[in-house]
Amino acid sequence: MDFKAAAKLGHYISKDYARDVFELLVNYRTISASEAASRLNLHVNTAQEFLEAMAELDILSKEQVSEGKRPYFRYSLKTQQISMQVDLSKMERKSSDGIPAMRIRERKDARARFTTGRSGQAISSVAVWTGTGRERKERRINLTTAQGKFLYHLPFPDGDPMTVAEIMTKAGVDETFSAEVVDIFELLECYGVIESPGSKT
């Protein structure tokens, strides 16, 4: 199951009425949205939305039936068990996308506020401004130790750019932390705090 489907399942299964709907589905051979809604005292749209979502997740099967002129769907369980399994390893960033080789430095007039940690050898948080005019607000990002050391050694706006890998080496950040370093680099690049001169990205 991909993360999006898992999130959808989690969202619906956490509803107050979810257990009651499944109880109906287990005990009725098929059921329509209006039957379920009237039985559980729900709004028909609520029941309809829930059953449709379960059908999209392949937990229910639906069959169109016609009664008179008006067609509608009847739902039945396709499975007696629901399991959610998400492979988190798929989210791991690959370091082969060229970022460690990018030459970077802090952008001039980035208007970011760096707060130094207690040790004095790492940045503990970065505050950046987002939005414009009245929508302008400060976003503070707390950093992990590896990210803090990395940013502490980030070249100044008028300094010579260094590659991500070089900065990590200078900061004494182990390669196993490269994913979290790349993550903060990408985020701060989005906010215009870090630039990669000479790079199109």
Added chain:
Amino acid sequence: MWLLSKLRPETSINILLPAIITLTGLAVLWILVGRVYAWLFVAAVFLIYSLLSFSVFVRTRSAGYLVASLFQLFGFLWIGGAKEGLLYVSDQLLLLGKFGALLFGGWLQILLLTRKMKWRGREILELAALPVEDVTNGFTERPRPVGKVTFSREDVTELARFASKNLIAMPYIEPDRIVLATATMAQSFRHLYPWRRDYSRDTWVSFGSDGQVSVNISQDDYAKYRQSLSFDQLCASLGNLFLEFLEMYRRGEGLQIIDRMNTLRINPYT
């Protein structure tokens, strides 16, 4: 040595604040409650300043602050012990106060004029800017690691004592590092009194226990330069300057450090 200063002239009147506060208080009280209480206020202020100066002497071991403390103490005896005043004790004490205030006041002026009681922030900024020619404003409010150097904590502790005694920088001894925060005469109040300990936004050089040397230059200090000098180079130069001081002090050339700053001939009151 003559050189064109890279710093703007000092415009801060912070150094005059104690005198301004005292004279304002004197004038206001004179009008409101009369001459006797107005001079009593001045005497009390002298006593407070004397205690503060003594606390600074204890912290820095700078002899100038001991002289200042004695001048202010005798000033208190002179002003407070005046015949028509509320604290009058005897003519002898009044005479002692007058003599001591004149003696230590004169001594204090000599110390100020010979830069022995001068906070060296401007000299440090000037020396750091000497090798920097690039003008590419790249100011950022974060420290710059200068590099890893081999030194012992004892070496830096000794340099910190020397820097404090000669008002080159105020040391902050922390478990993992020793920080030397520079200050000009106008900024010196920030570091001197015990209720103010946060130096993080000031100009400083830190010596980490792992050998890491880092530098921070405050926005205020950067704005003191006539031109927007390359911030990266300026920070590196400041770090190198203190590493040079460390090396000179190790070789027993502490006096040469002072001479180097004196040759800049910066106004002793700035």
